[in-house]
Amino acid sequence: MTYRVLFLCTGNSARSQMAEALLNVLGKGRFDAYSAGSQPSGSVQPLAAHLIAELGYTTPLRSKSWDEFAASDTPPFDFVITVCDKAAGEACPVWPGQPVLAHWGVPDPATSPDELSGFMDAWVTLRRRIELLLALPLYAMDAMAREQKLRDRLPPTHDRHDPMTRKRILFVCVENSNRSQMAEAFAHLHGGDTVEAFSAGSRPSGRINPKAIRFMGELGYDLSTHASKSLDQMEGDFDAVITMGCGDNCPWIPAKRREDWGLPDPRDMDDDGYRMVRDDIGRRVQALLASL
Structure with a gap:
């Protein structure tokens, strides 16, 4: 089974882009990872692009809106993960129609776009999170994916609240x-x-x-x-x-x-x-x- 994963942040210029590249490369075909932003900046941070290129990820990078993935004919995602920094008061996007499986709070390196250390810190944090995700046993991954789909399929007349x-x-x-x-x-x-x-x-x-x-x-x-x-x-x-x-x-x-x-x-x-x-x-x- 190949799991579809969407990483979300606000600008889709650094953290979610790096997470997409890391999971696609390290996942070795087990995952199809994508990224988007609720308010896309329109460009990818150069230092983020540099780290992604060094990883060997060759898919063209583009800062894009989550609207591209919200169309009715888009295949559903198994997991949606936000990577914004709530601790710093950053507003995290909420994916419509599907509960976010996880929130990985990562400080935004784009606040200091010329400081490589901030991008390296975010890169190391995201890589460690993704390595832990990849280490999950298959039964746990399958169970989480099934639970996510089950929630999506609840009829609208059922008030889960x-x-x-x-x-x-x-x-x-x-x-x-x-x-x-x-x-x-x-x-x-x-x-x-x-x-x-x-x-x-x-x-x-x-x-x-x-x-x-x-x-x-x-x-x-x-x-x-x-x-x-x-x-x-x-x-x-x-x-x-x-x-x-x-x-x-x-x-x-x-x-x-x-x-x-x-x-x-x-x-x-x-x-x-x-x-x-x-x-x-x-x-x-x-x-x-x-x-x-």
């Missing part, structure tokens, strides 16, 4: 800093706005483990936006309450379904061990969503 039609899921562990946070993230990633996902702890640590943030970041999910929460903050009924196998003495929480996943705490594991737990959680969340 109606709380009455969404499933409510709560993931529970002790500190709410690793496993339950990643489970909540996967529910958001794979369930989108068809679910309301929450996580909490019986003794919340008050912080998200930096490892959890880093390893979910590999999948394009920014876990730093989460907070470590107490079970006391959880209200209402849930369709499913999932404990992570940490022996919690949890207060009674109304739920139609309860499961304990018996997962080891990855807090002190090495990188490979942490990824194994993360991927196991991802598979379990996908199975849970499919069964609700």
